Amino acid sequence: MAMSIASIEGKRTLNFIDGAMRPPKSGRYLPSFDPTNGEPWYEAADSDAGDVDEAVAAAKRAFLSPDWRRMTQTQRGKLVAKLADLVGAHAAAIGAMETRDNGKLLKEMVAQVSYTPETFRYFAGMADKIQGDTIPINKLDMFNFTLREPIGVVGIIVPWNSPMYLIAGNCAPNLAIGNTVVLKPSEHTSASALAFAELVIEAGFPKGVVNVVTGYGSGAGDALTRHPDIAKIAFTGGTETGKKVAANAASHLAPCNMELGGKSPHIVFDDADLDRAANGIVAGIFAAAGQSCVAGSRVFVHKRAFDEVVHKVIERGRAVRIGHPTDEDTQLGPLALKAQLDKVQRYVGYAVEDGAKCVLGGRQPQNAALARGWYFEPTLFVNVHNDMRLCRDEIFGPVAGVMAFEDEADLMRQANDTVYGLAAGIWTRDIDRAMRFARDVDAGLVWINCYRTAAYTSPSGGFKSSGYGKHNGFEAIREYTRLKNVMIDYSGVTHDPFVMRMKS
Secondary structure, three states: OOOOHHHHOOOEOOEEEOOEEEOOOOOOEEEEEEOOOOEEEEEEEOOOHHHHHHHHHHHHHHHHOHHHHOOOHHHHHHHHHHHHHHHHHOHHHHHHHHHHHHOOOHHHHHHHHHHHHHHHHHHHHHHHHOOOOEOOOOOOOEEEEEEEEEOOEEEEEOOOOOHHHHHHHHHHHHHHHOOEEEEEOOOOOOHHHHHHHHHHHHHOOOOOOEEEOOOOHHHHHHHHHHOOOOOEEEEEOOHHHHHHHHHHHHOOOOOEEEEOOOOOEEEEOOOOOHHHHHHHHHHHHOHHHHOOOOOOOEEEEEOOOHHHHHHHHHHHHHOOOEOOOOOOOOOEOOOOOHHHHHHHHHHHHHHHHOOOEEEEOOOOOOOHHHOOOOOOOOEEEEOOOOOOHHHHOOOOOOEEEEEEEOOHHHHHHHHHOOOEEOEEEEEOOOHHHHHHHHHHOOOOEEEEOOOOOOOOOOOEOOEEOOEEOOEOHHHHHHHOEEEEEEEEEOOOOOOOOOOOOOOO
16 A cells, blocks of 8 residues: 555545546646644645546446456455455554544554454445345246346445544445445545555456545535436435535436434443443543534433432533543544634633533633644533433534433433434443433434444444434345346236236
C-alpha cells in the first residue's frame, strides 16, 4: 500500500476508477482538515456527475465481465480472505490516516481497523454458503426452488466517524456475494477509502469491482444516489440526509439500506451494579467524543440511585484526559468538524435556555495547547425532561441529559418517545425486567449490562427514523442478494394454455 500520511500530506488525492487513480473531471479539490489544529493537511478530488458516471460504468462492466461474474463463489471467498490479510497488515497506517482525518483516538482507530479483517473473513467464509431452498408445492411433477443472486452495482456512502469499520461492514458482504461497488467516503475522511482501494487491487480483484469517488454529498453523493445503474444504495449517516438519499434512489426504484441517526435511551435501575453502570454511561456518551450513532445520550436513572449515579459519572467525567488523539494517555480527542463543534455549543446553549442545569463540562477545555483544535469537554445536564431539545435532537457530541424515573411503565413510554430507534441499553440484575425491556423498547440493538459493544456476526440496524435494513451477520447477505424462484415441469404433459395451472 503506497498511501500513508507522509505520502499524502500537503498533496492531492485522486479518485480510484476502473483500477486506476484518476483526477476529477472538474479539476477541483476540497480540503481535509486536521481537527487538532483546524488546518488542512491534504486535498481530495471534488467529484461530480461525470466522475460518478465513469465509476458506475466501470462497476457495471466488472459486474458483467466473466472475470468476476463467472468466478466461483469459493474463488471470491478466497479473494475476500486475502483482502482481510492485507487490511490487517496495514491497520496501523490506515488507523493513523483516520485519526488525522477525524480526530478520534489513534488507539481506537487502529483497534477498529485491526478488527475489520474479521469482518472480511466472516463474509469470505460465507461466500460459498449462499444458497436457496427447495420448496414443496402441490404439483408432484414439478421441481420448485429458489436462488440467491448478486444484484449488481451497489453505491456505498459512509460517514466520517468510523470510515474503515463501515467500509468493511458494507463492502465485505457485497464482494463475497459478487456485487460490484462504487464507494463514496465522507468529504472529511477520504484517505482510508483510497488506501483500501489500493489493497483491493493488491489482493487480486478484477479492475472495476471496487471504485472510489470522493467529494461532497451535494455533488458526488447526489449523482451516485440518482444514478439509474445503481441497484442498491447503502447509506450510513444523518437522518435528514438519509431522507434525501432515499428520495433520490426512489427515482429509479433502487432500494436502500439505511443506518441513520439515534437518540438512544440508556437506563439504570437501582438494583444494578452502579459502578459498572456509571462506566457504561461514560462509554456510551463520552467515548469517541459522543460521535456515534448509538450514543447513549438520554440517560434515565431510577430516583433511588439518581444522586449516586450522577456523582459517579461527574467524577469519571472530570477525570477524563482530553488531549491530542495520538497521545497514548488521551481519552477524549477533538470533534471531527468545526461545524460539529458549533452544533454542540449551540445545543448546550439550548439546554440552558430550556432550564437544564449543567453539572459537568459545557465548554471547550481551558488549555492553551488545545486552543486551535475542535475540543469540547464531557458534558452532563440534570433538571432535564424528555421534551427538551437536548433530548429530542441528535447532537453527535459528548453531551447527555440525565432524568430520574420511578415507574417502569412510564419509563418505557419516555424511552420510546422519540423519532429514533437505533439502540438502547439497560443496567439491572433483574432478568425478568431486562427481558421485558428488550421486548418492549423500540430499538434495533439492545444492550443489557453493557454498552457500545460490536459484533460482525450479529445483525444491526434501526427502527423508525433510525433507518431500515440490516448490517452484519447473515442478514447482510439477504440485503444484497435478490431471490429468484425457479419452477421446472418434468411431467411431459401439455396443459391448457388458456388456464393458469393451479392444481396438480
